Amino acid sequence: MIVGIDAGGTLIKVAYTENGTLHFDKYPIAEIQQVASWVNDLSDSDICITGGKSGVLLSLLDKKALEMVEFEATHLGVQFLLEKMGRDDDSYLLTNVGTGTSIHCVENNQQERIGGTGIGGGTLVGLSRLLTGVMDYEEMVALARKGSRDRIDLKVKHIYEGKTPPISGELTASNFGNKIFEVAHELSKEELLAAVIGLVGETVSTVSVHAAKQCNNSTIIYIGSSFFHNPLLKEVVESYTVLRGAVPLFLENGEYSGAVGAMSVL
Ligand code: ATP
Ligand code: MG
Structure with missing residues (x-):
């Protein structure tokens, strides 16, 4: 068996x-x-490990395994998954929204990490739990779908009252910047969770669009x-990316890019 493992934060x-069949699992x-x-119980196997916790996992193995740098593995995996989707892109901006967010410029099949932000999936889970007490990821994202951000976020059009704003009035002027303390006691878990996802999604896509300009790619x-x-x-990131003039693409099984890339070197 050929096994690629991406042990993230x-x-x-x-x-x-x-x-001959490709399988995915996450833990x-x-x-x-x-x-x-x-892994230790696999009888006949080749293993390659990547990710920030690869050292910890390696120390628990009683057999040999290859180790590779996460960014290289992710890039290789993205190429593989793009081909599976019938695409042949070799230049693009890559944004990996893991615990934190890492941004890479890929040009002619070479990747370079050009930045990132600490706002990512960890922020989503952490702030959501702090604000609502919801601890389960699946429950968080299911409740968030039913929430509206209208009472929590301040839009540009709210500031430009009675005037035409010089930029789209639909852009968020301030995440969590509306008069939330007037309604704080009434805000539902659904509204708060939707606003946290809005904050994460808009930050990630805004930083990505700026990075894409630096990378000369849309x-x-x-x-x-x-x-x-x-x-x-996905909806927030997609619409914000489009609104700001770039073209978003979500990879099927994209969360397995690192693991697939690690597997592909064996
Ligand atoms: P990093 O790459 O930053 O080291 P990672 O590889 O572990 O971290 P990912 O697995 O890509 O990161 O994403 C982690 C995020 O995915 C979590 O922060 C959370 O927002 C989300 N997530 C999805 N499913 C779950 C789950 N079952 N439990 C917890 N978080 C989940
Ligand atoms: Mg990761």
């Missing part, structure tokens, strides 16, 4: 081929020992488990 992503980082035991590929079962984040 929050989730361990596993890609493996068995009888919380707290289950790293169980993942190590699964295609932005978004990956990372933060988009998993999270249509609201």
